[in-house]
Amino acid sequence: MANKQKTLLDIQRMKAEGEKISVLTAYDYTFARIMDAEGIDMILVGDSLGSVVSGYDTTLPVTMDEMVYHCRGVVRGTSRALVIADMPFLSYQVDLRDARLNAGRLVKEGGAAAVKLEGGENVAVTIAAIVAMDIPVVGHIGLTPQSIHRMGGYKVQGRQQQQATQLLADAKAVEAAGAFALVLEGIPADLAAEITAAVSIPTIGIGAGPECDGQVLVIHDILGLCDKYSPKFVKRYADVSGTISAGIASYIREVKESSFPGPEHSFR
Numbered sequence: 001m002a003n004k005q006k007t008l009l010d011i012q013r014m015k016a017e018g019e020k021i022s023v024l025t026a027y028d029y030t031f032a033r034i035m036d037a038e039g040i041d042m043i044l045v046g047d048s049l050g051s052v053v054s055g056y057d058t059t060l061p062v063t064m065d066e067m068v069y070h071c072r073g074v075v076r077g078t079s080r081a082l083v084i085a086d087m088p089f090l091s092y093q094v095d096l097r098d099a100r101l102n103a104g105r106l107v108k109e110g111g112a113a114a115v116k117l118e119g120g121e122n123v124a125v126t127i128a129a130i131v132a133m134d135i136p137v138v139g140h141i142g143l144t145p146q147s148i149h150r151m152g153g154y155k156v157q158g159r160q161q162q163q164a165t166q167l168l169a170d171a172k173a174v175e176a177a178g179a180f181a182l183v184l185e186g187i188p189a190d191l192a193a194e195i196t197a198a199v200s201i202p203t204i205g206i207g208a209g210p211e212c213d214g215q216v217l218v219i220h221d222i223l224g225l226c227d228k229y230s231p232k233f234v235k236r237y238a239d240v241s242g243t244i245s246a247g248i249a250s251y252i253r254e255v256k257e258s259s260f261p262g263p264e265h266s267f268r
């Protein structure tokens with residue numbers, strides 16, 4: 001495993017060479033350190049932190065200050081993976097000046113190497129404006145959680161022909177605007193395969209089937225840390241919640257029965 005920090009060139013080369021790209025979310029130093037040591041290619045400081053860290057029902061309340069704070073911890077825990085920071089709702093939709101400033105904050109204050117924002121043709125100008133500042137951008141189309149009120153819930157997108165045609169146009173617009181990668185979320189596997197073949201930038205799927213150039217999942221979901229939602233596309237690789245509960249229950253019991261702290265945990 002190479003030890004140098006990955007760049008967007010490494011990620012693009014992986015697509016060209018047919019090597020699948022692994023991506024996970026992280027929101028703090030500890031998790032970032034573990035996944036970085038295991039060789040994850042990219043870490044996304046996702047605005048999903050609104051749900052799994054802060055307990056909000058949607059990602060909409062997440063602020064720029066929260067993103068910067070979490071991003072800093074992740075970056076300090078990372079030495080090889082490329083760190084992408086999500087641009088939260090209202091940090092890029094209002095005007096280009098806001099979008100540029102906020103993307104710049106995630107790089108300058110958060111330490112991210114790239115930013116991600118949701119949308120297709122409707123945000124192409126914004127992507128181009130951020131890329132023009134030499135900040136690498138990842139696009140995100142399909143089920144875009146910041147659009148929950150328009151979508152009427154977290155629903156698979158692109159099942160109707162008209163939607164599928166729009167998503168293909170969105171992917172091409174994001175590529176033409178200069179994004180170096182594209183997240184495809186919650187779309188049928190066949191459409192994701194078609195988009196992946198139609199663009200030269202790597203596609204990173206979440207609930208978008210096996211033909212994407214890489215995959216991303218939320219760390220809390222794959223470790224069984226958050227059972228609030230369990231979408232079909234999540235595979236649970238561990239039951240960390242169970243391990244944590246058992247450890248906490250043992251601690252409480254030992255404190256109650258005065259068997260902790262023992263002599264080995266006490267000073268003389």
Ligand code: KIV
Binds near residue numbers: 046086
């Ligand atoms: O916020 C997030 O974690 C994301 C991924 C689910 C792609 O955007």
